[in-house]
Amino acid sequence: MKRTKINIAVLVSGGGTNLQALINAQSTGILKSGEIKLVISNKADAYALQRAAAAGIETAVVSKKELGADGMEKAISELLSRRKIDLIVLAGFMCILSAGFTAKYDHRIINVHPSLIPSFCGEGYYGLRVHKAALEKGVKVTGATVHFVNEIPDGGEIILQKAVTVPKNATPESLQNRVMRLAEWKILPRACEITAKNILKEEKDNERV
Numbered sequence: 001m002k003r004t005k006i007n008i009a010v011l012v013s014g015g016g017t018n019l020q021a022l023i024n025a026q027s028t029g030i031l032k033s034g035e036i037k038l039v040i041s042n043k044a045d046a047y048a049l050q051r052a053a054a055a056g057i058e059t060a061v062v063s064k065k066e067l068g069a070d071g072m073e074k075a076i077s078e079l080l081s082r083r084k085i086d087l088i089v090l091a092g093f094m095c096i097l098s099a100g101f102t103a104k105y106d107h108r109i110i111n112v113h114p115s116l117i118p119s120f121c122g123e124g125y126y127g128l129r130v131h132k133a134a135l136e137k138g139v140k141v142t143g144a145t146v147h148f149v150n151e152i153p154d155g156g157e158i159i160l161q162k163a164v165t166v167p168k169n170a171t172p173e174s175l176q177n178r179v180m181r182l183a184e185w186k187i188l189p190r191a192c193e194i195t196a197k198n199i200l201k202e203e204k205d206n207e208r209v
Contacts, residue, residue, distance in 0.1 A: 002204060006086035006196045009038040011076070011093035016048025017180060018091035018112055018188055023055045025189030034196030038083045040076060042095055058083070064095055073101045080105075086199055089192060090149060094126065099151035109149035110195055112188045114179050116161055117145040121154035131172040131179070142166055142175065144183035146191035159194060160187040 010019050019039065025031040039052035044061045052059045060079055064072040072095070080088065090111040102109060114130045115121055119142075125133065134142045143163040148156035162183040166175060 002207070003200070004033070006034045006199050007037045007084050008034045008087045008089060008192065008196070009040060009080055009083065009085040010036055010048075010052075010089045010091050012039060012041045012046055012048035012091055013043055013094040014046055014048060014092050016046065016051045016091070018184055019048050020051050021185035022089065022091065022189055022192060023051065023057075025192070030189045031193050031196070033193055033200055034087060038079065038085060040079060042072065042093070048092070069095075069098065073098060077101070077104070087192070087195055089188070091188065096123075096153060097149065102150050106150075107148055108199075110146055110159060110191060111149050111154070111156075112184050112191075113145045113147065113154050114142075114176065114184065115145065116141070116143040116163060117147060117154055117158060121145075123153045125154070128172045128176055131175040134166065135170060135172060135175065140166055142179060144179055144187060146187050159191040162187045 010022060012019055022031060022036060026036060036057050039048065039057050039059045041049050041059070041061050042064050044063070049059045062072050062075045067075060086108065088105055088109040090109065113121055115125070115134065120130045120133045141163050143161060145161045146159045147154065148159065150156040164179050164182045
């Protein structure tokens with residue numbers, strides 16, 4: 001019997017607002033071709049873990065500090081394999097994944113970035129730094145991008161983008177909140193659904209061969 005949902009793991013490091021957007025999308029039917037089965041954090045005190053637990057989602061902590069980069073990736077891979085995960089979503093995950101890891105999950109890892117790639121992206125551009133750079137440049141429009149993850153930071157193929165106007169007198173903090181609210185929380189669930197649906201279609205097509 002063919003399945004109707006793929007298994008999703010979400011990797012987090014902090015508050016988990018994007019994770020919450022995915023949980024909400026799951027309950028409202030925006031995300032219907034996939035189900036979040038696992039939330040992994042590299043920080044034990046990440047509030048995202050509490051959000052996952054409140055939604056009845058299994059959680060795990062894999063510390064880069066304790067295991068090192070290779071050990072962390074090995075532990076994550078084992079968890080993903082054990083839970084038969086099809087799609088990995090990076091939602092504020094503050095660790096760069098190696099080329100070996102991303103190649104292993106080619107077109108199976110997606111990330112949300114708080115700018116319109118190729119602007120304000122790549123190594124060193126994360127969190128408030130992105131919004132600070134956008135304001136310093138004086139851009140009138142910014143936004144968010146969901147893209148596939150490869151060995152180049154923010155270098156993978158774009159799935160969805162959404163533009164957001166930059167208000168006068170915006171601060172990095174107020175712009176971050178605006179971009180999350182108007183762009184990230186909207187396009188991340190949609191991109192998850194698009195990708196999940198494509199994975200199911202690939203499975204169906206392969207069955208026919």
